[in-house]
Amino acid sequence: MLQGKPVKGQPLQMEKPPNQVLWNLVFAAILLLLGLGIYKSSQAIDYIWRWDRIPQYIVYQARDELRAEFDGTIQSNEAGELNLINDADDSERMTVVGYQEIAVSDGDLIFAGDLLAVNYHWQPGPMANGLWMTIKLSLVSIVFAIVLGALAGLARISPNPALRHLATVYVELVRGTPLLVQIFIVYFFIGTVMDLERFTAGVVALSVFTGAYVAEIIRAGIESISRGQMEAGRSLGMSRGMTMRYIILPQAFKRVLPPLAGQFINLIKDSSLVSVISLTDLTKAGREVVSVTFSPFEVWFSVALLYLVLTAMLSWLVRRLEVRYAVRD
Amino acid sequence: MPSETEGSLSAAGIIRATGVEKVYPNGVHALKNVHQNIQEGEVVVVIGPSGSGKSTFLRTLNQLETINAGEIVIDGISLTTPGDVNKLREEVGMVFQSFNLFPHLSVLDNICLAPMKVRGISRTEAEERAKALLLKVGLSDKAASFPPQLSGGQQQRVAIARALAMQPRIMLFDEPTSALDPEMVGEVLDVMKQLAAEGMTMVVVTHEMGFAREVADRVLFMDGGELLVDSEPEVFFQAPENERLRVFLSQVI
Numbered sequence: 001m002l003q004g005k006p007v008k009g010q011p012l013q014m015e016k017p018p019n020q021v022l023w024n025l026v027f028a029a030i031l032l033l034l035g036l037g038i039y040k041s042s043q044a045i046d047y048i049w050r051w052d053r054i055p056q057y058i059v060y061q062a063r064d065e066l067r068a069e070f071d072g073t074i075q076s077n078e079a080g081e082l083n084l085i086n087d088a089d090d091s092e093r094m095t096v097v098g099y100q101e102i103a104v105s106d107g108d109l110i111f112a113g114d115l116l117a118v119n120y121h122w123q124p125g126p127m128a129n130g131l132w133m134t135i136k137l138s139l140v141s142i143v144f145a146i147v148l149g150a151l152a153g154l155a156r157i158s159p160n161p162a163l164r165h166l167a168t169v170y171v172e173l174v175r176g177t178p179l180l181v182q183i184f185i186v187y188f189f190i191g192t193v194m195d196l197e198r199f200t201a202g203v204v205a206l207s208v209f210t211g212a213y214v215a216e217i218i219r220a221g222i223e224s225i226s227r228g229q230m231e232a233g234r235s236l237g238m239s240r241g242m243t244m245r246y247i248i249l250p251q252a253f254k255r256v257l258p259p260l261a262g263q264f265i266n267l268i269k270d271s272s273l274v275s276v277i278s279l280t281d282l283t284k285a286g287r288e289v290v291s292v293t294f295s296p297f298e299v300w301f302s303v304a305l306l307y308l309v310l311t312a313m314l315s316w317l318v319r320r321l322e323v324r325y326a327v328r329d
Numbered sequence: 330m331p332s333e334t335e336g337s338l339s340a341a342g343i344i345r346a347t348g349v350e351k352v353y354p355n356g357v358h359a360l361k362n363v364h365q366n367i368q369e370g371e372v373v374v375v376i377g378p379s380g381s382g383k384s385t386f387l388r389t390l391n392q393l394e395t396i397n398a399g400e401i402v403i404d405g406i407s408l409t410t411p412g413d414v415n416k417l418r419e420e421v422g423m424v425f426q427s428f429n430l431f432p433h434l435s436v437l438d439n440i441c442l443a444p445m446k447v448r449g450i451s452r453t454e455a456e457e458r459a460k461a462l463l464l465k466v467g468l469s470d471k472a473a474s475f476p477p478q479l480s481g482g483q484q485q486r487v488a489i490a491r492a493l494a495m496q497p498r499i500m501l502f503d504e505p506t507s508a509l510d511p512e513m514v515g516e517v518l519d520v521m522k523q524l525a526a527e528g529m530t531m532v533v534v535t536h537e538m539g540f541a542r543e544v545a546d547r548v549l550f551m552d553g554g555e556l557l558v559d560s561e562p563e564v565f566f567q568a569p570e571n572e573r574l575r576v577f578l579s580q581v582i
Contacts, residue, residue: 226427228427228429229431231393231423231429232430232431232488234393235391235492236418236419236442236443236491237416237419237447238415238446242447246442250433251431251432251433
């Protein structure tokens with residue numbers, strides 16, 4: 001850049017900009033060193049890494065076996081299809097067609113229980129099932145948290161003292177106690193009284209917890225819209241509710257999107273705590289896989305990666321929403 | 330002057346305020362025994378130093394501020410009797426110092442929203458009305474723009490169009506030009522003058538002495554929550570009797 005007068009249309013450079021190439025290289029070098037350090041230290045400890053054991057707990061090929069139901073002989077018909085024909089009664093037969101792997105050939109003598117053919121199909125492993133449970137739990141809880149949070153957030157700024165105080169008590173109670181304790185209370189106390197299933201108890205605990213934070217985010221978002229907007233709406237003859245709906249909330253929504261996204265990412269991560277009430281979510285599945293593979297390091301790294309994929313997807317989605325709503329500014 | 334105010338009570342105006350008192354929760358006594366009677370089609374300008382209660386008085390007229398004592402009657406409806414305040418506000422348009430346009434809606438939607446939601450007219454009718462009003466304030470080409478893309482003067486003219494779309498019988502202006510760059514004041518005042526010429530009942534809080542002199546039927550001077558002077562513009566500016574008004578005028582002109 002030229003020294004002296006700033007060029008029109010370009011930002012005023014107060015100091016020399018850092019060398020982009022150099023510092024990006026430094027960043028890459030630091031990452032590389034870190035990775036190397038982790039690799040070296042993993043070599044130093046007495047631990048045998050068995051990454052190859054992990055994928056089968058995410059997805060595996062399940063075998064569907066076809067076994068003989070009676071004693072007989074394999075015969076091939078004119079179409080080349082193999083049939084097992086009962087030696088004692090040749091009207092009874094089994095067709096061995098449409099299998100990926102056939103274990104018998106024409107003329108074989110077969111006894112009941114022998115393997116005839118095998119089909120393979122992909123089957124989700126315990127970790128995939130756990131991931132699905134985490135997704136289900138998080139999605140359902142997010143929906144309820146939004147509803148609960150929106151109601152409580154609106155109640156927090158309501159002119160009606162009963163609503164206002166109720167919402168304040170709710171928010172303070174929930175924010176003042178640990179989620180883990182809340183999960184225990186919901187499952188063991190409320191769950192017993194109202195006969196809740198584990199999943200319901202998990203959803204209740206997570207959405208009540210997140211709802212309190214959502215309420216505060218929504219309250220702050222509404223209060224950040226200038227007073228003049230409400231006055232303008234009211235001065236045009238619109239009711240408080242109408243002004244809220246058409247003027248305040250659409251503007252507040254845009255502002256609360258980033259903090260809400262952060263809260264929902266927290267919810268996904270916090271959902272790992274429901275494993276204490278024996279809900280087989282991703283974390284519980286991880287623990288189970290550790291107990292059969294004896295490979296805790298690989299399992300927990302994989303679990304972390306799967307959580308990261310979920311939260312990254314949510315971040316990306318919200319970013320897209322933000323871009324869509326920011327177009328007009 | 331009390332005598333003059335009470336004398337005009339004989340002909341009940343479209344706005345009638347008697348003994349209005351306003352005390353804010355923080356103890357500020359913003360309005361002290363304010364009497365005022367405004368006839369249909371009158372243009373009344375309210376002048377006074379900041380903190381004099383002039384904006385508070387304006388805002389009591391559409392109940393953005395409630396009053397502690399006294400009575401305000403708009404078009405025969407008393408504001409102190411409980412009733413549908415929204416009904417009243419439909420008849421009283423308001424223009425704010427800070428425009429308060431809805432930034433998430435286009436100019437056209439800013440104008441159409443209230444007539445559609447409150448008056449219940451169709452979108453086509455509302456848009457027709459909005460386009461006519463935009464033509465009137467000289468902004469036909471900005472219908473699709475969003476408020477943040479407009480200059481201050483343009484925003485204020487849209488705000489006037491938005492208030493007019495409800496077809497109010499009274500228009501309140503709360504320092505409509507105070508937030509504007511000097512070169513944009515004229516375009517807003519021109520719209521207001523045109524409105525006054527069409528016979529709209531207007532109550533205007535402003536520091537624009539030229540506007541008061543030229544357009545006002547009456548000029549009020551408020552200070553310390555009291556309505557001190559109520560007179561025709563010539564008398565108000567040429568021969569002010571009130572000492573505080575003389576001091577104020579010498580400071581601003």
